[in-house]
Amino acid sequence: MGKSISKLYLDAKVNGGLQFIFTLLRAEGWTNESDQIRALYGFLQGVKQGIKRGPLDDATQVFQTLTAALDTYNLIYNLVANAAGETYRVSPLPNALDERGFGTGAAPKNGEHIDALLQKAKSLVDTNPEFYKILEETYNDDVKNIYRHERDFDVSRDKEHLYKLVDFLHDVLKKYYRTLRQIGGQKQKVFPSNATFDVFELLANEVGELFGIDVHHSDGSISTFKRYADRTEQGPYSFTDKGEIIILNSPTSGVPMWMLNKKPFYEIGFPGRYNNIGEWKPINYPGNSQEIQQKTRKAAESEADKRIEGCLFYVMATCHHAVEFVVKSNFTIPYDFLSTSVVLPTGETRIQLHKIKMPDVPSKTANVEVYDGTAFLPAIDVETIGNTLDAIGSVLNRIAFRVDGRVEWKIKYNTHASGSGLHHLSKGHFDELGEYLMGLKGGDAGLIDTAISWYTTAKNSTNTFTKYLNYYIAVESLAVALADGEMVIGEEFGLSKPTRQEKKKASEECIKKLHDELYESNPISFVQKAYSEGIGSLRAKTELSLRKIFGDEHAYVREFLDKTDGKNMYDLRNDLAHGNFNHIDRKEAYTIRKKLGVLEDIAYHFIMKLSLGPNKEYKRSSSFSMSIPFGDDPRNYMVVSNMPMKKDWKIQWEWLD
16 A cells, blocks of 8 residues: 555656645645644544554544545545646535535535545556555445445444555555655755746745745745644635636746845756756746846856856756756766766866767767766856866866777857858859869968868867867968978068078077067076077967068957967967966966967968968858758757757757767
């Protein structure tokens, strides 16, 4: 019996949600009456002790008391309804009426409440057949006649039925009070609604039992129900004509977000993460998300890493203090789950990787393992989110390096995600492409192809720092060759191979300039740069080539030379190349990200100029379209006010591209 009753409560909890809480509280209006179910449970405990001692002297009275326990029968009926996914109702069973037709609160004399309960329990035949069987045996056809007053209760004949009834009702109420203590004792007692901007706060009494609920509305008002031993308190909410609860709150009277005690609930936070492991759903936000989009955009507007905005939006729209991401790799860990902690300047973050089973698509799955990742945020400010993103990258890179593998990762919710789409070439574009393929000067083709290789490697990389270094090398490899007179096209830009005297003069001028700038304040840095820039002269050659190709006053030349936080593009290149860069440091990483977009543009147009010559016009192709199977891909509609109907949201291969 115990297992079937436990399953009834579990199914009611899973399928009933908030309605299950109303059922446990037996929510109703204001009363000054003692709790009848608590009284009955105490009565049943005494009866069971009496049965152990011998035959009951007052068996008939006991039976009559149990027959009239309409509150308990209403509880069982609502549990069955919740298990079937139905709403809670204040008085779902027929009620005895007085001579004026008003309910008396007592069980009806003809036993309709028993018939109604048995009829309702038929919904459990497939999901909980054992519980339905217990009900049928407890209230069999023979004993129904007693409830229908077709015969009297006979102690000698109906003793076994009475004992079975006592056991059944006792076990139902025993599980009931255990459930009240279980829910009242759980750590998390605050939950945002999926359908409205209401926050449900479960209330526990001094002994740790659930005794009430506060519904916090976005306008600061509260609907409540509390059940005490001798009274109930309620307000403001109402009931339909079927006895279903209606929460009274105007959906337009508050701010479009969840609030708790007049404070945004996302600041307090909700444990865990939004998606089940292996899933990637659109964010279900029960209102217009424009206001929080504006908040997140403003908060992260100075950040070069635009992923931060998406992470902040996830926090505000789901109230979970986490970053969800997906990982593709060519290595597999021996466990289904990996967890590690990383200490950040703003606290400790816990990073988890769950190995997930993907759809079997042979062309995609060869030597690829996919992980569903979570990083739990110690705080939700922009700096902490940025630090956490860096930490995720560092952890994954460490794993990949240690096993000599490859890894790619992306956050699930990116407000600035840019799908590459399908590029459409017009006839004009195609002609330009053919001219480009055939028009490179033979002596320069190898150098240009090398630079293109560095550029495309950067383009395909998911790592910001790898992208920066590869874009820079694409520029530098051509710039040095051009400055050294090794490119045929150099003469068209006024650059011929320098003489030995010209090289010496350039080195001397560079060293003298560095001496004036650095020697007194930082002699060690002077020596280092005097060699790398004056003798090796990489920076000087790159600057010279950029000036020759674009012109001294061009924005690209200024961007190359201008310093952000004391460092120009060449300084950042050196930091990355020589290991003087801390990938976890947000300030250093910010400078890289700020320069990255411009460096990509410089690399592209530098290669094009050296490919075509100084007088050739060209366009950077940007015409593309995206095929969007709306309703199937969470990347295409990150947030929805009504969740689209879909069988499941398991991560798909195409979502990882």
